[in-house]
Amino acid sequence: MVRGDAPLRRLIKHMGSHRKTVWLASTCSVVNRLFDLAPPVLIGAAVDVVVRGEGSVISSIGIVDVHHQLWFLAAITFLIWGFESLFQYLYGVLWRNLAQTVQHELRLDVYGHIQNLEMGWFLEQSKGNLMAIMNDDVNQLERFLDEGATDLLHVATTVIVISTLFFIIDWRVALFSIAPIPLILWGSFRFQSRIAPRYADVRLKAGNIGTLLENNLTGITTIKSFTGEDKEFERLRITSEDYCESNRSAIKLSASFVPLIRMAILIGFTATLIFGGELTLNGTIEVGEFSILVFMTQRLLWPLTRLGATFDLYQRAMASTNRVLDLLETEVSMKDGDKTLVDVDGKVNVQSVSFAYPERDSTLEEVNLEIPAGKTVAIVGPTGSGKTTLVRLLLRFYDPNNGSIQIDGIDVREIKLSSLRKSIALVSQRVTLFPESVKENIRYGNLDATDEEIENAASIAEAIEFINTLPNGFDTKIGEGGYKLSGGQRQRLSIARAVLKDAPILILDEATSSVDNETEAALQRSLAQISEGRTTLIIAHRLSTIRNADNIFVLENGKVIESGTHDDLVLKDKMYKRLWDVQTGMQDKK
Ligand code: ADP
Numbered sequence: 178m179v180r181g182d183a184p185l186r187r188l189i190k191h192m193g194s195h196r197k198t199v200w201l202a203s204t205c206s207v208v209n210r211l212f213d214l215a216p217p218v219l220i221g222a223a224v225d226v227v228v229r230g231e232g233s234v235i236s237s238i239g240i241v242d243v244h245h246q247l248w249f250l251a252a253i254t255f256l257i258w259g260f261e262s263l264f265q266y267l268y269g270v271l272w273r274n275l276a277q278t279v280q281h282e283l284r285l286d287v288y289g290h291i292q293n294l295e296m297g298w299f300l301e302q303s304k305g306n307l308m309a310i311m312n313d314d315v316n317q318l319e320r321f322l323d324e325g326a327t328d329l330l331h332v333a334t335t336v337i338v339i340s341t342l343f344f345i346i347d348w349r350v351a352l353f354s355i356a357p358i359p360l361i362l363w364g365s366f367r368f369q370s371r372i373a374p375r376y377a378d379v380r381l382k383a384g385n386i387g388t389l390l391e392n393n394l395t396g397i398t399t400i401k402s403f404t405g406e407d408k409e410f411e412r413l414r415i416t417s418e419d420y421c422e423s424n425r426s427a428i429k430l431s432a433s434f435v436p437l438i439r440m441a442i443l444i445g446f447t448a449t450l451i452f453g454g455e456l457t458l459n460g461t462i463e464v465g466e467f468s469i470l471v472f473m474t475q476r477l478l479w480p481l482t483r484l485g486a487t488f489d490l491y492q493r494a495m496a497s498t499n500r501v502l503d504l505l506e507t508e509v510s511m512k513d514g515d516k517t518l519v520d521v522d523g524k525v526n527v528q529s530v531s532f533a534y535p536e537r538d539s540t541l542e543e544v545n546l547e548i549p550a551g552k553t554v555a556i557v558g559p560t561g562s563g564k565t566t567l568v569r570l571l572l573r574f575y576d577p578n579n580g581s582i583q584i585d586g587i588d589v590r591e592i593k594l595s596s597l598r599k600s601i602a603l604v605s606q607r608v609t610l611f612p613e614s615v616k617e618n619i620r621y622g623n624l625d626a627t628d629e630e631i632e633n634a635a636s637i638a639e640a641i642e643f644i645n646t647l648p649n650g651f652d653t654k655i656g657e658g659g660y661k662l663s664g665g666q667r668q669r670l671s672i673a674r675a676v677l678k679d680a681p682i683l684i685l686d687e688a689t690s691s692v693d694n695e696t697e698a699a700l701q702r703s704l705a706q707i708s709e710g711r712t713t714l715i716i717a718h719r720l721s722t723i724r725n726a727d728n729i730f731v732l733e734n735g736k737v738i739e740s741g742t743h744d745d746l747v748l749k750d751k752m753y754k755r756l757w758d759v760q761t762g763m764q765d766k767k
Contacts, residue, residue: 183499184495184496184498184499184502185495185498187498187499187502188318188495188498188502191283191502191505192279195275195278195279198271198275199275201271202268202271202272202275202326202327203326203330205264205267205268205271206264206268206272206326206327206330206331206334207330207334208260208264209261209264209265209267209268209331210330210331210334210335210338211334211338212257212258212260212261212264213261213331214334214335214338214339214473214476215257215261216254216257216472217468217469217472217473217475217476218342218469219250219253219254219257220468220469220472221465221466221468221469221472222234222235222250222465223247223250224464224465224468225463225464225465225466226243226246226247226250227243228463228464228465229463229465230243231243233246233465234465235249235250268327272322272323272326272327273323275322276318276319276320276321276322276323277319279318279319279322280315280316280318280319280322283315283318283501283505284311284315286505287310287311287315287501287504287505288311290504290505290507291307291504291507293509294507294509295509295510295511295574295575296569296572296574296575297511297534297535297574297575298507298510301535303384303387303388303391304388304391305384305386305387305388305389305390305391305392306384306385306387306388307504308387308391309383309384309386309387309388310384310500310501310504311501313380313383313387313497314380314497314498314500314501315497315501317380317493317494317496317497318494318497318498318501320490320493320494321490321491321493321494322494324487324490325487325490325491325494328483328486328487328490329487329491331480332480332481332483332484332487335476335477335480336355336358336477336481339473339476339477340355340358340477342469342473343355343470343473343477346462346466346469346470347453347456347461347462347466347470349452349456350449350452350453350456350462350470353445353448353449353452353453354445354446354448354449354470354473354474354477354478355445355477356444356445356448357441357442357444357445357478358445358477358478358481360441361438361441361442361481361484364434364437364438364441365434365438365484365485365488368430368431368434368485368488369488369491369492371430372427372430372431372488372489372492373492373495373496375423375426375427375430376427376492376493376495376496377496377499378423378426378427379420379423379424379427379493379496380493380496380497380500381423382416382419382420382423382424383420384500385416385419385420386413386416386417386420389412389413389416390413393409393412393413431485431486431489434484434485434488434489435482435485435486438481438482438484438485439482441478442478442479442481442482445474445477445478446474446475446478449470449471449474450471450474453467453470453471454467511573511576511594512590513593513594514589514590514591514592514593514594514597515591515593516587516591516592516593516596517592517593517596518584518585518587518592518596518597518599518600521584521585521600521681521682522550522551522585522681522712523548523550523551523584523585523600523681523682523711523712524547524548524549524550524583524584524585524586524712525547525548525571525582525583525584525682525712525714526546526547526548526582526583526584526586527544527545527546527547527567527570527571527580527582528545528580528581528582528583529543529544529545529579529580529581530543530544530545530567530570530577530579530580530581530582531543531544531577531578531579531580532566532570532575532577532578532579533578534566534575539735540563540566540735541563541566541567541570541577541735541736542734542735542736543580543736544563544567544580544732544735544736544737545737546730546737546740548712548714548728549712549727550585550712551710551711551712552712552713552727552728553708553712553713553714553715553725553726553727554713554714554715554726554727554728554729554730555714555715555716555717555722555723555726555728555729555730556714556715556716556729556730556731556732557716557717557718557720557723557729557730557731557732557753557756558731558732558733558752559733560718562732562733562734562735563732563734563735564686564716564732565686565687565716566735567732568603568684568686568714568716570582571589571601571684571714572597572598572601572603572684573589573590573594573597573598576590584597584600584682599680600680600681600682601680601682601683601684602622602674602675602678602679602680602682602683602684603675603684603686604668604671604672604674604675604683604684604685604686604688605671605685605686605687605688606686606687606688606690608667608668608670608671610655610656610662610667610670611656612654612655612656613654613655613656614649614651614652614653614654614655615644615647615650615651615652615653615655615670616628616631616651616652618655618656618670618674619631619634619635619670619673619674619677620677621674622634622673622674622675622676622677622678622679623677623678623679626677628651630677631651631673631677632651634673634674634676634677635651635669635670635673637672637673637676637703637706637707638669638670638672638673638676638700638703639669639699639700639702639703640666640669640670640672640673643666643669664692664696665692665693665695665696668688668689668692668696668700669696669699669700669703671688672688672700672703672704672707675707676703676707680711681711681712682711682712682713682714683707683708683711683712683713683714684713684714684715684716685704685713685714685715685716685717686716687716687717687718688700688715688717689701689717689719689722690717690718690719697719697722701722719760720743720753720756720757720760721760723743724743725743726742726743727742728740728741728742729741729742729743729746729753731746731751731752731753733752738751738752739751739752739753
């Protein structure tokens with residue numbers, strides 16, 4: 178039970194702001210059930226009227242005529258049904274709207290929270306699993322609030338009201354009819370604690386499916402080019418089968434619950450029938466009271482069969498609650514700085530920086546480099562030498578283990594993350610476009626930009642020409658579900674964004690690596706224009722791209738092994754010279 182309680186307590190705490198609605202909805206559910214329990218009493222009263230006539234219970238409130246008593250009962254029945262329906266409507270609306278609000282808020286809270294988590298955390302996560310949590314798990318909770326909460330309240334109300342009534346009528350019959358309840362409750366709690374881990378496993382397996390689907394849909398090009406469709410289909414089949422298997426194991430247990438409960442109910446019902454019947458025959462209780470007992474036993478015990486389904490829903494929801502709230506409670510481990518950069522010159526200093534990814538060997542060792550304000554500096558080196566990692570440190574996606582990185586002499590750890598990232602425009606190899614118009618995609622660089630500024634940025638990025646050929650020009654919808662663009666065109670939009678951002682520091686991380694020669698030449702022209710007077714850091718493996726940089730640092734295995742201008746480095750006859758020879762040699766062959 179303790180294990181089951183924890184997520185509920187977490188959920189209640191989280192729903193603190195909805196306490197009033199929860200109370201109101203709960204009250205409506207309970208009142209509805211009170212009215213719902215009235216008909217057996219009315220039947221008992223009707224039997225009492227026809228059996229005892231002017232000596233009935235109703236006559237004791239002053240209605241002596243038997244016909245009038247029947248009319249009186251009919252009027253009460255109308256009222257009770259009316260109120261029952263009214264409260265059913267009220268609790269339906271309240272719980273369902275609450276479920277909608279809670280799932281909406283949870284999704285936003287979780288997304289808003291994880292968006293602020295550090296990049297390092299994201300790199301460790303499976304996107305598919307995060308999507309499963311924000312969709313499936315949040316919906317699971319919605320389902321419980323929609324149906325489960327009311328069910329639990331109804332069962333509790335039924336048990337309390339009917340047991341009380343039974344004890345009023347005859348405590349001996351009451352004992353018989355409620356005898357199965359402790360058994361049923363004990364069974365339900367046992368069931369609950371045994372099924373909880375199975376549902377946790379189901380959610381885990383659902384997350385695995387999300388992870389796989391996300392991975393495969395993103396990598397469909399690779400799958401197709403390697404004709405890996407069959408292999409991937411098989412992989413999904415196994416993962417999906419795994420999910421079914423996990424669900425089957427939960428179903429096996431949950432399906433056995435109702436038949437077992439029915440047996441317990443049967444015992445209670447038979448006991449009431451026989452023992453209550455005997456008491457009526459020997460005149461201890463009235464025929465009307467006996468009718469109430471028999472009908473009420475049905476009403477008392479039958480809803481308990483639903484306990485299984487409700488606990489089922491509850492346990493599924495709690496497994497999801499844990500996943501959702503765990504995400505929500507993930508702490509931001511990167512402390513934000515408090516300084517705001519103003520009038521940035523853009524001098525960047527990397528001082529004795531060493532860094533290792535969590536649980537990995539060292540990636541950068543004692544790296545020192547300086548980018549004077551307004552100058553262009555390049556970093557070259559073999560794949561895996563740590564170039565992108567250095568950029569991540571500069572943007573403070575991670576913090577170095579040793580040493581420091583400074584902008585205008587201020588350690589980046591002291592600068593507000595928002596201010597730091599506003600001062601840097603990053604153009605990387607992978608361009609993300611949003612499902613919006615071309616115009617809005619460029620505007621991402623500066624949300625306040627005017628249409629004219631956007632067109633100007635597109636023109637500097639040499640993107641105007643192709644944008645004008647799109648069906649609706651700047652208003653053409655692109656990205657997912659929209660018009661598709663080539664790698665070079667996407668890169669031009671990303672440069673336009675950077676132009677619009679107009680940040681004092683510009684970082685190009687392999688920005689021109691995967692585009693054709695013509696696009697590269699165009700991008701080079703744009704870059705020459707936008708890097709002017711701006712601190713620019715270029716990471717490129719095509720050395721022709723960085724030939725004119727003011728200074729070039731050569732990185733190998735996380736260490737700076739040489740630096741200087743292109744001409745210096747070519748004379749040094751070390752790694753840079755070797756790379757240059759290979760690349761110019763390749764160019765010669767073309
Ligand atoms: P480059 O940009 O020079 O190709 P990277 O900076 O991307 O090199 O990578 C440097 C090293 O760090 C590589 O060995 C790579 O495997 C490792 N690495 C990169 N990203 C991560 C990460 N998120 N977690 C662990 N190791 C990483």
